[in-house]
Amino acid sequence: MTVTELVSYEDALAAYDPVMGLEVHVELGTKTKMFCGCSTALGAEPNTQTCPTCLGLPGSLPVVNATGVESAIKIGLALNCEIAEWCRFARKNYFYPDMPKNFQTSQYDEPIAYNGYLDVDVDGEVFRVEIERAHMEEDTGKSTHVGGATGRIHGAQHSLLDYNRAGIPLIEIVTKPIVGAGEKAPEVAKAYVTELRELIKSLGVSEARMEMGQMRCDVNLSLRPRGVEKFGTRSETKNVNSLRSVERAVRFEVQRHAAVLDDGGTIIQETRHFHEEDGSTTSGRVKEEAEDYRYFPEPDLVPVAPTRAWVEELRGGLPELPRVYRNRLREEWGLSRHEMQSVLNAGAIDLITATIDEGAPADQARKWWMGELARRANEDGVELAALPITPAQVARVCALVKEGSLNDKLARQTIEGVLAGEGGPDEVVTKRGLKVVSDEGALGTAVDEAIAANAAIADKIRGGKVAAAGALVGAVMKATRGQADAARVRELILEKLGVEG
């Protein structure tokens, strides 16, 4: 394998125009598999959720999961697709032990949904991603490769198969070639997958957790010289499984393709593996042609022909779509598009909404989740929602600040305590003794002392330099170890020095 020196992203974009195609697999959240009644619950012991059908034993027959079809139609409708009046499943034949049947039941030329689009926000602008199709298929089993250096398939002596996942319903959503994204191609790819994830979650058909493998993305990318109409040869980077990785994979492939093309080389149509550690890709297998899969209509299943009445009923029951919902929230919260994008990227929308529902003002709820808590989540390398603090607890902290029991600094310490497992906000405040000094007598004494100790500053304030009061506020805050309400301290200082605020 030759290692090509990457071209800088800017140089690559100056010479070439990227064209992308994104394939996203979503594992549906149905209780049972697509073609049999085995449970789909996560975390079960190996091979405890299998039956003759999903093991491909002779004589077994599949039956379609009605909820799987319903979810597929909902996804299709939410993606503005047409829904097939009649469609079939097909066998995709291949020999690989992750499917014990030696074929995957999928859809080929008759997808249940086709010709749609999804609008996504990129840097405050709307970019329309056209959808080619969304089709139903089934997940494969899970392989563990033994004997290789790093658990990888290369160098493995043998492999172990757990078929609990084999047969779990998947919806594969394929875009049309995404052109015109230009230098924003990586951002567009990330925004599309983000929006799709939000959409899937809002439909309630899957939790779409990428870190759990419930949503996986393949990135197809090709470059064409600027001004050329014809698409270049594409590479297909498989299993790009986080939003950040989607962006990185596109960027890397743009730079790699440009390097190969600049050298006068040709891009090979192949699958590539993405490496999380450094964001690079390496060559996988040379891609099979579709005819090598020898697709043919699945004889064991009858066609799916959703009645128009059913489709319209499902359309009528669609929830408010995430972009519409976000725009409404954005206006309510008084945010710019850019700020709202950050909230979305941080996975904070539901958390902030829940905190507001618990009585917190919108700006305070956003401030804590996007500030202190986002910082902590980032430090700990976890999703915001995984932090051990609830929206109700954050709302309680906001309430304590509002009633004057806590100032900003004490509120931060309270949150720290909650995150450290010391209890709810009130418990932490009591245990750590974090109440603001609101005893006017004690505060008055502290102010008097600060004035006496800083006579020169006090004189300046008396002389009208109100801005100098900050220094005295600081002295009082220090004396009370930060446990005073700074605004109240300032009022007292000005009052005592006989100056109007």
Added chain:
Amino acid sequence: MPGITREEVAHLARLARLELKAEELDHFAGQLDDIIGAVARVSEVADQDVPPTSHPLPLTNVMRVDEVRPSLTPQQALACAPAQEQQRFKVPQILGEE
């Protein structure tokens, strides 16, 4: 009449993971040619008013309610496995000569 070449038979054999000798390639090329020819004749008889049949029954929308049914025990599931390890099916090296 469709003709199937020796190379195509070799390709199909590879996809089906069948190891064929040189004389077998010739032998099966002839046989497959006969089969494809027979199907082609049926296609000639069936005009455009006869749609391709993928299923003999005039049924659609046979579906099942999304309710969990008992699975096999792992012992039952693995009963016919030629080899097993850690309650999993053990299979030979996947990437070999390729």
